[in-house]
Amino acid sequence: MANIKEVAHHAGVSVASVSRVMAGHTGVSEATRQRVLTAVKALDYRPDLAARRLRSRRTDTIGLIVSDIRNPFFTEVSRAVEDVAYQQQWRVILCNADENPDKEAAYLDLMRDENVSGVILSPTLARLAGFHPADYPFPVVLIDRCERDTTADAVVLDNVNAAYRLAVHLIENGYRRIGCLYGAVSATGHQRQEGYAAAMAAHGLKPQAIAVQATIDQARTAAVNLLQQEPRPEALLASSGLILLGTTEALRETQLRFPEDVALAGFDDLPWTRLVEPAITVIAQPTDDLGRAAIHLLQQRIAQPDQAVRRVVLRGELQVRGSSARRSPIRTGHLLTTA
Amino acid sequence: MANIKEVAHHAGVSVASVSRVMAGHTGVSEATRQRVLTAVKALDYRPDLAARRLRSRRTDTIGLIVSDIRNPFFTEVSRAVEDVAYQQQWRVILCNADENPDKEAAYLDLMRDENVSGVILSPTLARLAGFHPADYPFPVVLIDRCERDTTADAVVLDNVNAAYRLAVHLIENGYRRIGCLYGAVSATGHQRQEGYAAAMAAHGLKPQAIAVQATIDQARTAAVNLLQQEPRPEALLASSGLILLGTTEALRETQLRFPEDVALAGFDDLPWTRLVEPAITVIAQPTDDLGRAAIHLLQQRIAQPDQAVRRVVLRGELQVRGSSARRSPIRTGHLLTTA
DNA sequence: CAATAGCAAGTAAACGATTACAATAATTAT
DNA sequence: ATAATTATTGTAATCGTTTACTTGCTATTG
Numbered sequence A, B: 001m002a003n004i005k006e007v008a009h010h011a012g013v014s015v016a017s018v019s020r021v022m023a024g025h026t027g028v029s030e031a032t033r034q035r036v037l038t039a040v041k042a043l044d045y046r047p048d049l050a051a052r053r054l055r056s057r058r059t060d061t062i063g064l065i066v067s068d069i070r071n072p073f074f075t076e077v078s079r080a081v082e083d084v085a086y087q088q089q090w091r092v093i094l095c096n097a098d099e100n101p102d103k104e105a106a107y108l109d110l111m112r113d114e115n116v117s118g119v120i121l122s123p124t125l126a127r128l129a130g131f132h133p134a135d136y137p138f139p140v141v142l143i144d145r146c147e148r149d150t151t152a153d154a155v156v157l158d159n160v161n162a163a164y165r166l167a168v169h170l171i172e173n174g175y176r177r178i179g180c181l182y183g184a185v186s187a188t189g190h191q192r193q194e195g196y197a198a199a200m201a202a203h204g205l206k207p208q209a210i211a212v213q214a215t216i217d218q219a220r221t222a223a224v225n226l227l228q229q230e231p232r233p234e235a236l237l238a239s240s241g242l243i244l245l246g247t248t249e250a251l252r253e254t255q256l257r258f259p260e261d262v263a264l265a266g267f268d269d270l271p272w273t274r275l276v277e278p279a280i281t282v283i284a285q286p287t288d289d290l291g292r293a294a295i296h297l298l299q300q301r302i303a304q305p306d307q308a309v310r311r312v313v314l315r316g317e318l319q320v321r322g323s324s325a326r327r328s329p330i331r332t333g334h335l336l337t338t339a
Numbered sequence C: 001c002a003a004t005a006g007c008a009a010g011t012a013a014a015c016g017a018t019t020a021c022a023a024t025a026a027t028t029a030t
Numbered sequence D: 001a002t003a004a005t006t007a008t009t010g011t012a013a014t015c016g017t018t019t020a021c022t023t024g025c026t027a028t029t030g
Helices: A004-011 A015-022 A030-043 A049-056 A072-087 A101-114 A159-172 A187-202 A216-227 A241-253 A287-303 A333-338 B004-011 B015-022 B030-043 B049-056 B072-087 B101-114 B159-172 B187-202 B216-227 B241-253 B287-303 B333-338
Strands: A061-066 A091-096 A118-121 A140-143 A154-157 A178-183 A208-212 A235-238 A263-267 A281-284 A311-314 A317-319 B061-066 B091-096 B118-121 B140-143 B154-157 B178-183 B208-212 B235-238 B263-267 B281-284 B311-314 B317-319
Touching (some): A004 A015, A004 A030, A015 A030, A072 A091, A072 B091, A091 A101, A101 A118, A118 A287, A140 A287, A159 A187, A159 A263, A159 A281, A159 A317, A178 A187, A178 A216, A178 A241, A187 A208, A208 A216, A216 A235, A216 A241, A235 A241, B004 B015, B004 B030, B015 B030, B061 B101, B072 B091, B072 B287, B101 B118, B118 B287, B140 B287, B154 B159, B154 B287, B159 B263, B159 B281, B178 B187, B178 B216, B187 B208, B208 B216, B216 B235, B216 B241, B235 B241, B241 B263, B287 B311
Parallel strands (some): A061 A118, A118 A140, A140 A154, A154 A311, A178 A208, A178 A235, A235 A263, B061 B091, B061 B118, B118 B140, B140 B154, B154 B311, B178 B208, B263 B281
Antiparallel strands (some): A281 A317
């Protein structure tokens, strides 16, 4: 591979001129620019990134550390981030922490080693507690997960509110004993449980929330347990797409029909929620906007390290479908007498 | 951030010794090793990767270019690759080509710029035609997509065979007019169509295969079209998870039931295929093994650049479920007379 | 005991770019 | 025409490592 020296020699100019042309800098005459460009083409020259990064101390690279790449929510967000970055000639190092704080820590160390310009992070609960951006040698934008009192740039859903609306929707459709399965290891799960609990309290209902690991299998097991309790919940609310999937599997396993036996609602408008019969009521998250907002926030922070902390809160959209259909009065003799 | 010089000074040794300790090289006394390590800890030193890469001309980084990160198949494969790499202290640059040859080319250029040790690639059709590893400045292992006559390391499914078995399964269950929706832009789609066509031919049946873009929406549109033709197909075979999803949506849209009106079978054992009623018959791909095999193959190739070309062919497993249940004789008067 | 090997540690030259600074050429002002 | 200014270009130092080579010991051997 040709290096900058050979290009300079071939073009009959100095290495500085070549460098200036490659960087798109001003202050180089059109004549030399052309000579350099033809030499570059002739030698198929491409600057060595390691050398450039060493000398310039910039990498034009950002890190994206997601909690679980197999969760379609994060896949979508990653794609959005990658798409924007790609257009702007930035590199993205995508890391999958697998909800594991050790892996998360290792990746953050790696980001430091790589000298990235910034990081987009969906943090584990452990890291989020007492999180302070100043502890990191690079700008950090949190995504999906953030506490009320976290002082860091962040892009999140209005989790409490969205879960509240979802729960109210179930309540208004006649359901009273509503169970909630929420992700134990994420701030998001907790906030959604909080919104659910608030809605229940506002209607004088007793909440029953179960914390689970946010995997399909764990959610299914927990849901089966919950469904075998007496009295059985009339409806279930799942705080994420994976938990919703596990919960739906549990209903199949226990041969319960929704919404007749147990109504169902959850988060994440994934394609399959429209495929099952009936389709499932969900809060749709604007994954694309989340990703775009995160990278824009990060770029602004990189450009302006001292600007005020910003938080972007996006609204989830309630998609009402059959799984939460109004409770049929025929089956609810008990409710009829109390109403 | 401390650099190697400061560490050397702090430990009272030369930079060479520090470097040797950091690299885990032999030929350094236990005494100095300890002094270096304490200095490293005291100064919180971490070697600068840019400098290391520049000097050593190695990056310990591989590129993983997938066709579509939103396709769960590739998500799973990526996770497997990343997992193995992580354990071995390799970095992975994950790139999403979005089935776009230009983006794919741009990423391959990027890989060269990054001076990666090797690349795992699921190529577009255009690139696969006439693919030769020698055209690239790094070792390449193909994954998921590979032609019979491609002379490159590759890890693929036994696509033709798997599709053949899947089609035969439908035929043996009494279906005759079987349509096939396959991915137009991937070698995999073509091979699966080929296996399907072979099975049809072997049973004296006329194939009807439609090439589609491998997206949910395109597949749905094409499937709706196909389902509105007269005579309507008795069964549909989808060549990938996304196409299967779109096809299933089409059945919902046209209010057709499976398997009663149209039987259904496809590729990729995704969680949702077990959720719909009835569950869908699929070929399960060993995504984890595919990913692991790919990175192992790549590492062997990196260690032994001149070893013979290898191809790992993994077998897909047929998961028979309700969507392809034996055609009920009651509804198939025509078949009864011909049987 | 001198010669020789073997090991540990140090010195300094790369790696290939960027960029501060100096030098030169071209332009404008007086 | 000359001085002052500006626009180009070149020179060389620098980024932080790795590593070939040299040096200085200590231990081994004939």
